Amino acid sequence: MQLIKPDINVDFVGKRNMAFVLSIVLILIGIGSLIVKGGPNYGVDFAGGTLVQVRFEQNTTAGEIKKALIPNVLDNATVQQFGDDANEYLIRAQESDSGLQGLRSQILDALEPVYGAGTVDMRRIEMVGPQVGQELRKQGLMAILYAMIGILAYITWRFEFRFAVGAIVALVHDVLLTLGAFSLFGKEIDLPIIAAFLAIIGYSLNDTIIVYDRIRENMGKYHGSGVPLTVNRSINETLSRTILTSGTTLLVVLALFLFGGGVIHNFAFALLIGVLVGTYSSIFVASPILIAWQEKTAGKSAP
Structure with missing residues (x-):
């Protein structure tokens, strides 16, 4: 041709x-x-901090997730929708792993009372120190x-x-x-x-x-x-x-x-x-x- x-x-x-x-x-x-x-x-790789990918079984918004997290787990966190799934979100914060031992359980303890037990799926957690x-x-x-x-x-x-x-x-x-x-x-x-x-x-x-x-x-x-x-x-x-x-x-x-x-x-x-x-x-x-x-x-x- x-x-x-x-x-x-x-x-x-x-x-x-x-x-x-x-x-x-x-x-x-x-x-x-x-x-x-x-x-x-x-991103977290270069700036340092924490990245958490979470999927919910029910519909929610970034504002509701942030409201549930900030007082209890992450200060100054940002939440944004991820990919094509309407109920999948990325949570970013400046804190690194130095002060966030057991972060997975902390996030679940903050979200499950709001969304229900077993309805929050933690897909991944990445932590990188600033140095x-x-x-x-x-x-x-x-x-x-x-x-x-x-x-x-x-x-x-x-x-x-x-x-x-x-x-x-x-x-x-x-x-x-x-x-x-x-x-x-x-x-x-x-x-x-x-x-x-x-x-x-x-x-x-x-x-x-x-x-x-x-x-x-x-x-x-x-x-x-x-x-x-x-x-x-x-x-x-x-x-x-x-x-x-x-x-x-x-x-x-x-x-x-x-x-x-x-x-x-x-x-x-x-x-x-x-x-x-x-x-x-x-x-x-x-x-x-x-x-x-x-x-x-x-x-x-x-x-």
């Missing part, structure tokens, strides 16, 4: 300035959201940084330094847009989300390398055509592969997002955004940076 004609010639390069403006605007919106909200919304959360956050950021440094070294060795710069800029672009989307939609960032960010980096890099490999090949074939024409030709030649790969990946991630349940909802959301921006950046960010690099180099050598 042939989705894209072999001789297709879409002017991606001609739209690069418009794409740059769009990317900058979206990144600034995300950064603005992070500033307004005081930074990322870290541990800070260390995990640091390690997660360092993992992303080391991945970037390794990619810079690999692409410099595999291609050229200008290719490596384009790939790194595209990856930073992808991470910033995904982080901004998490801030705008109020999603939490925890350890699985760091794993999702690393998966996004890998996916975006793979797509970028496919395009870069064709660009390098065409630079040898059509060295007299100029960099912009060669880059645009290479993007069009790999367009069919890009659409098929990204399309099938999106279908799987979308299925996880819609039907995977609350446990992996944020993880699937990160991958969904990451696949979209990763495909976009390989065409409109990583490749056009080669053109900008060539123009800058030619401008310096002209005098």
Whole structure:
């Protein structure tokens, strides 16, 4: 089945300035959201505290649960509905396990008199101290940084330094847009989300390398055509592969997002955004940076 004609010639390069403006605007919106909200919304893994997942047999509300818990068990707790089940809730508090021994029995003792014995199902309890959360956050950021440094070294060795710069800029672009989307939609960032960010980096890099490999090949074939024409030709030649790969990946991630349940909802959301921006950046960010690099180099050598 042939989705894209072999001789297709879409002017991606001609739209690069418009794409740059769009990317900058979206990144600034995300950064603005992070500033307004005081930074990322870290989960218990990174911020420390207590997370309890509870399911009730009868209908209830977050306000009623909070009213039953706060005087007896958790101070300054927040309660929110979890997943697709109307009677399943997440209870979050700043307290950690240092002062909450026997938390399971304390919560049941506070809720069962209100909702009835045996009607409250404790699905999970997670407790992380603030020092541990800070260390995990640091390690997660360092993992992303080391991945970037390794990619810079690999692409410099595999291609050229200008290719490596384009790939790194595209990856930073992808991470910033995904982080901004998490801030705008109020999603939490925890350890699985760091794993999702690393998966996004890998996916975006793979797509970028496919395009870069064709660009390098065409630079040898059509060295007299100029960099912009060669880059645009290479993007069009790999367009069919890009659409098929990204399309099938999106279908799987979308299925996880819609039907995977609350446990992996944020993880699937990160991958969904990451696949979209990763495909976009390989065409409109990583490749056009080669053109900008060539123009800058030619401008310096002209005098």
